[in-house]
Amino acid sequence: MNETTETLTIGVLAEAAGVNVETIRFYQRKGLMQEPDRPQGGIRRYGDADLARVHFIKSAQRLGFSLDEVADLLKLEDGSHCTEAREQAERKLADVRARLADLQRIEGALQGLVERCCAASGQVQCPLIAALQAA
Amino acid sequence: MNETTETLTIGVLAEAAGVNVETIRFYQRKGLMQEPDRPQGGIRRYGDADLARVHFIKSAQRLGFSLDEVADLLKLEDGSHCTEAREQAERKLADVRARLADLQRIEGALQGLVERCCAASGQVQCPLIAALQAA
DNA sequence: CTTGACTCTGTACTTAAGTACGGAAGTAAG
């Protein structure tokens, strides 16, 4: 019962996954997906597992994982490495929180600049430019 | 009184600005800084204005501006385009806020995954992996 | 006057995540 029907061409698979055909090939070259056998010089066929794999990659990317990190996650795929997977997700979470803190500092600084800018008119120099000059 | 002393070599300038010599040259190629004249095939000298320029670029980068955007800001440098500068900063602020919102969604999703992961032990598959599979 | 450090110039390489292309071969419709 493990034989899911492999009926999709690469073009249909790409379409279904919402990515470019070249992206599929690129993932294959990267080792993120393996290519099905080619029946006597014919055309490769793909199945639901391949579609799920593309979804996995894209979901992980949306959560901020790089393709190299996705490759690490895929090594844990058999389900017996739950702890490692969680640890990696925790590292990524810490990472995301650090980036959040950075962006919040930047937001505050930009907002301050925008408010000061042109509030004081008749100035020799634009406060925004001056602030960047000095910082 | 506009003649600030131009005494720094490119190495000293880079050191003072905390960047690589090659970075200075790269900014010159990009048109973000102009190169001082070369006295009869000699060595170029840099002054405080050049140092301020590097600081400006680096500050703007820290606020999330790309080098192309920095180039745009630099065109407004004479102080008579305060409004344009503010508009650009406002666009960047909106941009930063959008990225903040994205990251916050990601944070929530990752945190949820980490919490569910291994909370349910004895599972066939790791919930984190399964969630990415399905998403 | 030589040595070693620095500068100048141009070109090439780096990373990440793809995208584009050219030519050959397979495949489906009419």
Added chain:
DNA sequence: CTTACTTCCGTACTTAAGTACAGAGTCAAG
């Protein structure tokens, strides 16, 4: 059977922000 579309394969190009390097010239100290 021909035409048109895909697929396959390998290679090259893209963007951003630099980094690295080779070969030639310059400069200051000893």
